[in-house]
Amino acid sequence: MEVKVVRRPPLSQWMDSDTIGRTTRCSLQLPRRSQDLKRSEVLISVNRWPRKTSGYRRLIAVETSCSNNEFSASAVQSGSLGALGSLDECLVLKSKSQEVGPYLNGRCIFLVGMMGSGKTTVGKILSQVLGYSFVDCDTLVEQEAGGTSVADIFKLYGEGFFREKETEMLRRASTIPRSVVSTGGGAVMKHINWRYMHKGLSVWLDVPLDALAKRIAAVGTHSRPLLHSETGDAYTKAFNHLSSLFKERGEAYANANARVSLEEIAARHGYRDVSFITPAGIAIEALEQMEHFLKDMEGVPHDTL
Ligand SMILES: Nc1ncnc2c1ncn2[C@@H]1O[C@H](COP(=O)(O)OP(=O)(O)O)[C@@H](O)[C@H]1O
């Protein structure tokens, strides 16, 4: 679960860094008013989305997890473009979330979708703009298993055990109001899981398989045991396995209350492919789709607000 920001260290000058797996360890030179800190060791996991937006700006999002004697914080920060995306996206996110908030009325939001579809990334943005807590179902399972990783749970106890724990964690998450839950890609396959997810609102992040395979190939398959066993290069093995999983799961994802289709967003904006769509842009579309669903449910015409 995301830790609340206690104090956000101002990102100033990078001193040095080295990379351990997906985590980069860096030192930062903090500004004068933090003189007592001088050089602070900060653990940074860097998610780079070098997106060329329409204006050919590059967006680099940096997720920081910091701790030393002075502060302990976890936050999503983006280089020069603000915490959540470009300034335009921030403004739209803010106004959209204010519009949808009353309709959501504290409902828990469950993000569903294939591995790598962005449930965690987009979920964190949504939780931030809505002022909800962020819950990662895989992380809950890992905590329940005493800190054992999902990959090790599969290896040591088998997928059946993981699925049981996943159901229990979804039940638990469904009792947390005002939360955005990132579910595991396979959570849609059990009927009972939908009973819990239908207590709130579910949103399917529908991302084309080739984009998913590219994202997963970029970070490696080690943390996603269902993709790890195939032979071949990282992209091909991810693509092949995702394709067969999607054949089994496609219909189940469509049970979600709202759908965010990256292909449709790309077509609407005239993008050549979906890699031009930022996580903030996806979060905006998720808010819009949720709003449509909730207004339909309450019989509110879409054009009155
Ligand atoms: N819109 C996006 N464009 C490019 N990469 C993305 C986007 N959203 C997420 N990613 C990257 O894809 C990978 C999987 O995202 P993640 O949020 O962990 O997916 P999930 O939780 O659905 O498995 C991460 O490396 C993340 O940085």
Ligand SMILES: O=C(O)C1=C[C@@H](OP(=O)(O)O)[C@@H](O)[C@H](O)C1
């Ligand atoms: O698709 C799946 O069956 C799985 C997806 C993973 O979560 P993400 O979708 O967050 O990668 C994780 O729950 C587990 O490896 C199984």
